[in-house]
Amino acid sequence: MSMRVVIIGAVALGPKAASRCKRLAPDAEIVLVDQAERISYGGCGIPYYVSGEVNRVEELQSTPYGTIRDADFFRTHKGVSVLTRTRATSVDRNAKTVTVEDLASGRTFTLPYDKLVLATGSSPNKIPVPGLDLAGITPATTLDEAEAIREDAESGKIAAAVVVGGGFIGLETAVALGDMWGIPTSVVEMAEHILPGFLSPTLARMAAKDLEDNGVRVYASEKVLSFSGEKGRVAAVVTDKRTLPADLVIMAAGVRPNTELAEKAGLKLTNRGLIVVDDHMRTSDPCIYAGGDCVSVANLVTGKPGWYPLGSMANRQGRVIGTNLAGSDATFPGAVGSWGIKLLGQNCAGAGLTVETALREGFDAVNVHVEQIDRAHFYPEKNLMALELVVDKPGGRVLGIQGMCADGDALAARINAVAPLLAREATICDVSNLEVLYSPPFAAAMDIVNVVGNVAENVLAGRLDPMTQEEFERLWAERGANDVFFLDVRVGRDAGPMLKKYPGDWHSIPQDRIAGRLDEIPTDRPVVLICNTGLRSFEALVALAAAGRRNTRSVLGGLAGAKRLGVDI
Amino acid sequence: MSMRVVIIGAVALGPKAASRCKRLAPDAEIVLVDQAERISYGGCGIPYYVSGEVNRVEELQSTPYGTIRDADFFRTHKGVSVLTRTRATSVDRNAKTVTVEDLASGRTFTLPYDKLVLATGSSPNKIPVPGLDLAGITPATTLDEAEAIREDAESGKIAAAVVVGGGFIGLETAVALGDMWGIPTSVVEMAEHILPGFLSPTLARMAAKDLEDNGVRVYASEKVLSFSGEKGRVAAVVTDKRTLPADLVIMAAGVRPNTELAEKAGLKLTNRGLIVVDDHMRTSDPCIYAGGDCVSVANLVTGKPGWYPLGSMANRQGRVIGTNLAGSDATFPGAVGSWGIKLLGQNCAGAGLTVETALREGFDAVNVHVEQIDRAHFYPEKNLMALELVVDKPGGRVLGIQGMCADGDALAARINAVAPLLAREATICDVSNLEVLYSPPFAAAMDIVNVVGNVAENVLAGRLDPMTQEEFERLWAERGANDVFFLDVRVGRDAGPMLKKYPGDWHSIPQDRIAGRLDEIPTDRPVVLICNTGLRSFEALVALAAAGRRNTRSVLGGLAGAKRLGVDI
Secondary structure: OOOEEEEEOOOOHHHHHHHHHHHHOOOOEEEEEOOOOOOOOOHHHHHHHHHOOOOOHHHHHEOOOOOEOOHHHHHHHHOOEEEOOEEEEEEEOOOOEEEEEEOOOOOEEEEEOOEEEEOOOEEEOOOOOOOOOOEOEEEOOOHHHHHHHHHHHHHOOOOOEEEEOOOHHHHHHHHHHHHHOOOOEEEEOOOOOOOOOOOOHHHHHHHHHHHHHOOEEEEOOOOEEEEEEEOOEEEEEEEOOOEEEOOEEEEOOOEEEOOHHHHHOOOOEOOOOOEEOOOOOEOOOOOEEEOHHHEEEEEOOOOOEEOOOOHHHHHHHHHHHHHHHOOOOOOOOOEOOOEEEEOOOOEEEEEEOOHHHHHHOOOOEEEEEEEEEOOOOOOOOOOEEEEEEEEEOOOOEEEEEEEEEOOHHHHHHHHHHHHHHHOOOOEHHHHHOOOOOOOOOOOOOOOHHHHHHHHHHHHHOOOOOEEOHHHHHHHHHOOOOOOOEEEEOOOHHHHHHHHHHOOOOEEEOOHHHHHHHHHHOOOOOOEEEEOOOOHHHHHHHHHHHHOOOOOEEEEOOHHHHHHHHOOOO | OOOEEEEEOOOOHHHHHHHHHHHHOOOOEEEEEOOOOOOOOOHHHHHHHHOOOOOOHHHHHEOOOOOEOOHHHHHHHHOOEEEOOEEEEEEEOOOOEEEEEEOOOOOEEEEEOOEEEEOOOEEEOOOOOOOOOOEOEEOOOOHHHHHHHHHHHHHOOOOOEEEEOOOHHHHHHHHHHHHHOOOOEEEEOOOOOOOOOOOOHHHHHHHHHHHHHOOEEEEOOOOEEEEEEEOOEEEEEEEOOOEEEOOEEEEOOOEEEOOHHHHHOOOOEOOOOOEEOOOOOEOOOOOEEEOHHHEEEEEOOOOOEEOOOOHHHHHHHHHHHHHHHOOOOOOOOOEOOOEEEEOOOOEEEEEEOOHHHHHHOOOOEEEEEEEEEOOOOOOOOOOEEEEEEEEEOOOOEEEEEEEEEOOHHHHHHHHHHHHHHHOOOOEHHHHHOOOOOOOOOOOOOOOHHHHHHHHHHHHHOOOOOEEOHHHHHHHHHOOOOOOOEEEEOOOHHHHHHHHHHOOOOEEEOOHHHHHHHHHHOOOOOOEEEEOOOOHHHHHHHHHHHHOOOOOEEEEOOHHHHHHHHOOOO
16 A cells, blocks of 8 residues: 655645655655645745735746646545645544544545644744734735735725834835835834844844834834724724834734644644754654644754744645655754845845854854945945854864845845854854955955954964944944044044044044154053954054054944944034 | 965966965065066956956956055065065975075075965967967967957958967956957867766756857868968967968966976975865975965865866965965865856856866766756746756765856856865765755746756666757757657647748647647657757656656757757758
8 A cells, every 4th residue: 555645735845845755755745734715825025025026916926937836736636635624633643643624614524644744834923913914914924914914905995004023024024115115114123123033132223223224114122002993994003112104014023833733742842842853854753744833843053942933944845754764864953044035225244143143152252243345345346244253262162153234135145155164163264265256346355255254363372452333332422421442443534524524523533654753642542443443453453452452443344334233423 | 473474476376375474474474486577467357357347457457455565565565575576496395495586687596485385377378389489379368468359350460369278267257258249250269069077968058059140150170270360460370270361369278387396395296296285284294385377186086086277266275375375274075066157148157067077087977958047937037047967876966067058157057056065975866955045036936956966866776768969969960861750749839930940840739738638659760859948858758758758858958058069040
């Protein structure tokens, strides 16, 4: 008798596991079960459908060659049966059956299995506040929701939108509504900054500034208390700080794993409530596999259980499960958490831990920030990139990298290069020597990714006590109350405007003149050295240190960083 | 007494080593010695100066903040002495002195050293053929040469140019002359294809097609026999196959390391004549360091001595040498050879070994070719990418990756992600699971880099006997003489035009119809399955295999690859 496989969930991992299994074991009888009518779609594409960049919703359901991936497609192209609008209600592990309910008829029946796959995904978090049931308040995770939001946006009737949650889906949807449709849009994020856990506070503020500069308002450290409505439809979002008018509210306050079925079946869950799987994506029951948003895989930076609810994870894990279902042997050892997001003028991306997460995980971590052109500085088409490296001080191990650039692919070229190192206990030295491909149109001879390693090395060696942009901002704002000496070490023509704007507060000695003008630099006041990116201020710091001056610090990312952050200067 | 350092060569590695050493050991007395007047320039930028994309030659000599890096700059900004137009003629290792000649006066004198650095670089190869001394024949490696070529190009008097050598400098210069200045330009390459050792024959033909499609002629497997002239200036290049009119000839037939000084000083050289250094960039004399184009560093794929004459190597090695000169400890373990080049419509890049090199090195290597969109297929701005993975069959170790895409940064994002794996004995499984950052604007959920790993895995598992584009091309061209059955498995509307164009020769059964139309597919003839990229033809192959049909092969890269290659179809 051929092997019977039941797969619960048919969005990303389920179809991938089914197709792969069927290719390797053509005799397998595979049934895909899903509550929804529409299956196998690119949920991550929803913001681009909302924006109109993706014209028809069917494009999110189609193969690259334009065939809709519906139940019929899986039957004819893949030899896989699909039960749509069918909900799995329980698993009997002894009898090896799944009880399902046909949602149209209410009829229940059981499906026998030899191997079962749980691809139950995740659901948007609900925040328990009054008014949540008003019309016009919706998540943006299913195609039905996407169509409704797009219809609203196209109608021209939305006067203002609020997105609750400054994570990936929230920001992508805010960009779609605000930029593409010109709807006044605000993002409310409960955490201290947007993309919490993914960006440092500095980069997050830079990201927020990019959104704000392009018309999307960002309210961080702000909590939604209630929704108020008119005639049953939402009219405003009430936070702990203000009331924001809104006739469309996108709920994007994170997701929670759908693990009820697994829990009821007695499968092992992590403390966080995720399904435990081994490196073959097998649950605590050897006949049951699970993957995607509902499972925990190893965080290869910390070695602890991690959670990566991301479409790319689901696809890769789906293939591994498909291989194992078919009796072959494939493993998924874990992840470091690479991610990227297109904002408005800028893109952000990262991999591994932020400095905040690293500190929480017990690492003695430090973060360095570099601003540099993303290719040879003499090449005509180029952008300034910001890159941060998170390093464990004792051994110099690299724990994470995050960055921002107007060119998202150029940023990806650096993040992707460092990501494989994170799982392999690589150190700063590996980043300093990292071989990113070089040619003036693609990289600098001493590329920004090497420079961020070099700067980290200087910091760990004690050659440089880095001043963050926030520290600089605070010291500058309080300059009337402190005795900090702000020294611009750029050439005179560059420093000129600042000297004129802030006479007495701003000082200028070009880096190459410092050795000869030591007497102009106070020895009894803290000296903050600044240039455009942090390169010359470091050189100046070294020159001053050589002259016995230790009262100096250098601003990482310089005035380019300050501008990106929106420091009032 | 402070440490005396002499550095011979002041283009890339020398200045970097000097600056780094001086930052760490401010007391060091450093002298940079160079034969030329102009130092510390971005030689890799020369093609972009020739093209006019870089406006002034000074930009190649400037810091990112616009200061010219001349002798005065190094004195004032770095505290480093520079002797320009000064040639080092010999090293006395016992006396620890270098004898140098002032080229202006002819005066010779000695420089004492505690530590010596050889940063003597490389020189363009000369090919010993008649007419080489005619005016108008020049390499493109120094700023003087660059200025002369740009002047010629700007003059409007160049009727035709020939570039001898289809490596990086040759192709970049050909692009500059042909595309930017509209000068009819040809490239003559002695090897079987352009970028020998860097691309497979398939990708190299695709690269050549990109050049040809944009007006640059490529003549591979062709040897220059002589240059003929008129009134002392070159007028034509005579090859073993034709005579190409040319009043400007760029000599770009590779470079050779400048190791005369090292050899005379008795330093250890490799069989290939490169200076041997350890992982601290120290030569066989512990007081002498060397780096850049004149040394051999480990090839981290093969473990054997490698050679990477590239500006980025020089910069990173220079920093390592500077650190070690100053008494700190830095290492440069070797390289895998990442590279990139901007052509005309396309860019090429790679890392590690090509399949040809791998076979020569004794690996039982195979190469797989994939064509796929460089981001989510539904995302509006996108390009088709070609990616090849070179794998050692016995253990599945990944030996190299090469590719081509209209978006060079998107290509870099994949090549850079795989490069770190090459030095770490990673296998196909690591590429299948490789975590490139995912979001629809940057990558596909199952990204091309994962797919090329997946395809390689299918090949190694014997699920797929891949047909290369060249094999397909040959079988198609000989279709009158063989009995191959060409089966297009795309949907009917896509296959239609080919059916009409080649009635009887081209057949069509959409992939999902194959199981029901088995009787239309011959069992006694070889069947070649083809679709647009190789995805559906693989699925078709699997379906046919399940039906007991083993007489099938699938064309890797499909018709997209055929189009890129220029197959006559």
